[in-house]
Each structure stands twice: as C-alpha cells, then as structure tokens.
Amino acid sequence: MTTPKTRITAGILAGLLLAGCFTGCFFRKGENDKDPDTPITITDTPEEDPAGTLTPIVTPENPDDPASPADDPAQPTDPVTPIDPVDLPTPVVPDPGTAGASDTPADTADTQADTPAEDGGTHVTGIRLDKYIVAVQVGKSDMPIVTMLPSTALDVGEIWTSDDTAVASVSTYGKITGVAPGECKVTVRSTDNPDVKAVVDVMVVEDQDVIHVKQISLDKYETTIQVGLMDMPWVTMYPTNAGDKGEIWTSDDTAVATVDKYGRILGVGPGTCTVTVRSQDNQDVTAKVTVNVKIAEVVKEPTYIDGTLIVNRTYALPKTYNPGVSAEAKAALDQLIAGASEDGLEFWVESGFRSYDQQLNLYNTYVGREGKDAADRYSARPGHSEHQSGLAFDLNSFDDNFDTTPEGKWLAAHAWEYGFTLRYPKDKEDITGFMYEPWHVRFVGKELAQKLHDSGQVLEEYFDITSVYAD
Numbered sequence: 293m294t295t296p297k298t299r300i301t302a303g304i305l306a307g308l309l310l311a312g313c314f315t316g317c318f319f320r321k322g323e324n325d326k327d328p329d330t331p332i333t334i335t336d337t338p339e340e341d342p343a344g345t346l347t348p349i350v351t352p353e354n355p356d357d358p359a360s361p362a363d364d365p366a367q368p369t370d371p372v373t374p375i376d377p378v379d380l381p382t383p384v385v386p387d388p389g390t391a392g393a394s395d396t397p398a399d400t401a402d403t404q405a406d407t408p409a410e411d412g413g414t415h416v417t418g419i420r421l422d423k424y425i426v427a428v429q430v431g432k433s434d435m436p437i438v439t440m441l442p443s444t445a446l447d448v449g450e451i452w453t454s455d456d457t458a459v460a461s462v463s464t465y466g467k468i469t470g471v472a473p474g475e476c477k478v479t480v481r482s483t484d485n486p487d488v489k490a491v492v493d494v495m496v497v498e499d500q501d502v503i504h505v506k507q508i509s510l511d512k513y514e515t516t517i518q519v520g521l522m523d524m525p526w527v528t529m530y531p532t533n534a535g536d537k538g539e540i541w542t543s544d545d546t547a548v549a550t551v552d553k554y555g556r557i558l559g560v561g562p563g564t565c566t567v568t569v570r571s572q573d574n575q576d577v578t579a580k581v582t583v584n585v586k587i588a589e590v591v592k593e594p595t596y597i598d599g600t601l602i603v604n605r606t607y608a609l610p611k612t613y614n615p616g617v618s619a620e621a622k623a624a625l626d627q628l629i630a631g632a633s634e635d636g637l638e639f640w641v642e643s644g645f646r647s648y649d650q651q652l653n654l655y656n657t658y659v660g661r662e663g664k665d666a667a668d669r670y671s672a673r674p675g676h677s678e679h680q681s682g683l684a685f686d687l688n689s690f691d692d693n694f695d696t697t698p699e700g701k702w703l704a705a706h707a708w709e710y711g712f713t714l715r716y717p718k719d720k721e722d723i724t725g726f727m728y729e730p731w732h733v734r735f736v737g738k739e740l741a742q743k744l745h746d747s748g749q750v751l752e753e754y755f756d757i758t759s760v761y762a763d
C-alpha cells in the first residue's frame with residue numbers, strides 16, 4: 293500500500309470488520325451467525341486493489357492529525373465506511389518526518405534536549421516537517437506541516453523563505469506555490485531561534501505534467517520474523533502527490549522470505565535476506581528492508597504453575613495443543629450466563645476456542661493490514677493466544693466501551709464468582725502484554741478467581757511471571 297494513511301485506514305476498517313477483536317476473535321461484527329470456525333485468510337483484505345491504485349484516505353477520527361498529508365484532501369469514498377470510529381484501536385502512526393531519509397533534519401531535531409529560556413519558558417531547538425520533498429504544478433500549492441520542537445517551546449513562530457521565487461513562492465505561513473518549472477529550496481526558520489531551520493526541496497512542473505516519485509520512506513528498514521509469520525513495512529512515497537505511487541516488491545532470497553505485491557513479507561526459512569520496494573513510476577527509486585527470519589522455539593509442553601495453565605507472550609502452547617473448548621470452563625460459563633440472566637442481562641460468546649492454525653491465520657491477517665508492531669499489541673502470535681487453551685471466551689462485544697454497558701459492568705463485578713478472571717485489564721498492558729479487553733474472560737477456577745479479584749492482580753502479577761516475546 294502506498295501511504296501510511298491509506299494503510300492505517302484500511303487497517304482500522306479491517307479491524308472493525310474483524311470486530312476489532314484482539315487476542316482474539318475471528319468473527320466479523322454483525323456476522324455472529326456465521327460459522328465461528330471460519331478463519332479469515334490473509335487474502336481477505338479490503339485493500340486488495342487489482343488496479344494497484346490506492347486512494348489516500350484521511351482517517352476520519354483524527355482529521356487534524358499532523359501526519360495527514362496536506363495535499364491529500366479527505367476522500368469521501370471507501371467501500372466499508374459507515375462504521376462508528378469510536379471503537380477503533382488507536383493506530384500507530386509512523387511519523388513521515390522521521391520514518392526514513394536519514395539525511396533529513398528531523399533526525400537531529402528530535403534528539404535535541406529542551407533548552408530552558410531565561411524567562412522560564414522553553415526555546416525552539418528543532419523543526420520537524422511532515423515532508424521534506426514537495427512537488428507542485430505551476431499555479432498549484434502545497435504546505436508542509438511544521439512541528440516546532442520541543443513541544444513545550446513557547447514561541448513557535450515560523451519564518452518562511454524561498455531561495456528562488458521565480459520557481460516557487462512561499463507565504464508567511466508556509467504555503468508553497470509553483471511559479472515556473474524548476475527546482476528550488478524553501479526554508480522555514482524559528483522566529484524564536486533563527487539558527488534552527490528545516491529545508492524543503494521543491495520541484496515545480498508544468499501545470500499538465502505528472503509529478504513523479506523521488507523518494508521512498510519506510511517505517512522500518514529491518515525486521516525480525518519467525519518462519520510462517522509476517523511483517524509489513526509502511527511505505528511513504530515522496531512527493532506525496534506523485535501521480536503513480538504503485539509499489540513493486542521483491543525479495544533477493546525467497547528461501548528466506550517472500551513478499552507479495554502489497555509488501556507483506558512472509559518468513560519462509562531461517563536466514564537473512566533483503567526485500568526491496570521500488571516505485572512503479574520510477575524504478576530507480578527504492579528502499580530496502582533487511583529481513584531476519586528465525587525458527588520459533590519448539591514448545592513441547594504447556595506450562596502449568598500451581599496447576600494453572602499459563603498462556604501469554606512468554607509462555608506458548610505447543611502447536612499440537614488442540615483441546616477444543618474446556619468442558620469445565622463451558623459449564624462455568626453456562627452458570628455465569630444463567631446468573632446474569634437472573635439479573636436481566638444477556639451474555640453470548642463471540643469467540644471461544646481457536647486452534648494454533650486459526651490463530652496463525654488471524655495474526656497474519658492483522659499484520660498484513662497494520663504491520664507487525666500494531667498487530668502485536670492486540671493479536672496474539674500463534675501459540676500465545678489464550679483462546680488456544682479452550683479456557684478463554686470473548687463475550688458480547690469487541691468494543692472498549694463494553695465496560696460501560698450493564699453487561700460489561702456486571703462481568704467486571706461478577707465474573708470471579710463463576711471462576712473467571714478478566715484477563716486483560718485497563719492499564720495493565722505492560723504486564724499482560726495485551727491491550728485492554730473488557731470482553732475477554734479466562735477460566736481459572738473459583739479459588740484463584742477470587743484471589744485475583746480480591747488482590748486486583750492479573751495472572752502475571754500473581755505468579756510473578758513475565759509476558760514478553762522472545763524477540
């Protein structure tokens with residue numbers, strides 16, 4: 293995919309389609325009547341675009357996001373829009389200003405320490421732009437988005453100049469307008485500290501000319517994945533208004549990793565290879581990713597501590613561990629559902645047992661939409677999902693706001709009475725390794741459930757164990 297925005301949006305929409313379920317489900321929201329054993333395959337993505345032309349979309353929930361390309365007006369169209377953006381996971385937005393291009397001023401600007409001003413405030417020590425390459429047609433304009441660093445600086449005034457106003461002019465607030473074909477540099481300085489500046493390379497073309505790709509930035513230039521798992525770097529092509537931002541992906545060793553036309557890199561065998569993305573528009577413009585592929589440690593036995601099965605980022609289940617839904621957990625859940633119904637509340641299972649292969653498919657689907665770093669926050673890698681234990685259930689909703697509903701409140705208050713623990717509480721992401729999931733309960737038996745409830749601890753705290761992936 294071409295731009296981070298496009299990719300993020302597609303990921304969000306995909307997340308919604310998948311009901312945003314996280315360690316999660318493989319159901320689509322509103323399709324709970326579908327066969328719950330239908331895994332989603334990695335080919336099932338809304339971003340598959342046979343024409344290879346992907347429309348940049350400004351994320352609807354954050355129109356003021358400074359990372360939004362200024363030259364990309366919000367596109368009203370998307371095949372799967374009418375979804376409330378409130379229950380979206382927050383996407384990780386790579387900063388185009390720092391995403392690549394090691395020769396850009398952003399790299400140094402970001403690292404500078406705050407300088408206290410004599411008046412007690414903070415002075416500007418760096419300037420970051422959302423783009424350092426701008427191309428416009430004669431008579432057209434573009435405007436980089438400026439961030440003065442540090443964010444605590446008091447005087448964030450800007451001084452804009454063009455070194456060749458016969459090629460491009462620039463307004464006092466940074467709007468760059470093409471005057472005549474050619475190249476020039478536009479500089480923005482801090483009014484607070486004129487030594488601090490950022491420079492934009494400006495190209496002006498005839499008003500009917502196509503704007504060509506000059507540079508490709510990625511959100512990462514190296515990745516480590518396991519055999520069978522995926523990653524997908526986010527691509528930004530500059531100028532962002534280039535006419536053809538199509539990508540051509542290749543791997544120099546497909547025995548180590550393959551890459552598809554969307555940039556989804558799949559680990560095939562142990563080793564290191566280089567994956568290259570080229571601009572379809574200008575094949576001399578490339579970016580490369582070093583891909584390290586490792587074989588996952590083979591897990592032979594599930595881990596029990598004091599009789600409790602542990603599944604998290606540190607402790608995986610064997611690939612062959614395939615028990616189905618635990619009868620004991622199901623019986624306890626039936627009691628929970630009956631108890632809630634006496635209080636006039638209704639619970640149902642959105643997602644229960646998932647096999648290793650189903651989780652593999654699900655995880656790779658998320659990675660193929662948002663990249664590995666984002667997917668790792670909410671989707672467990674295969675072997676690391678509690679759903680594979682047969683002891684975990686996702687109930688009712690995959691919406692963070694489930695905890696504000698009567699059912700969500702009841703679950704938080706009463707699940708322990710039936711032997712369940714809310715496995716991924718708010719503000720414990722660093723401990724459990726997973727985002728808040730008010731809908732995910734894990735059967736641990738009444739005795740332990742009460743201890744966890746009374747102490748407010750999660751399993752990792754109670755057993756003093758970690759939840760961290762090995763790589």
Ligand SMILES: [Zn+2]
Binds near residue numbers: 316
């Ligand atoms: Zn779950």
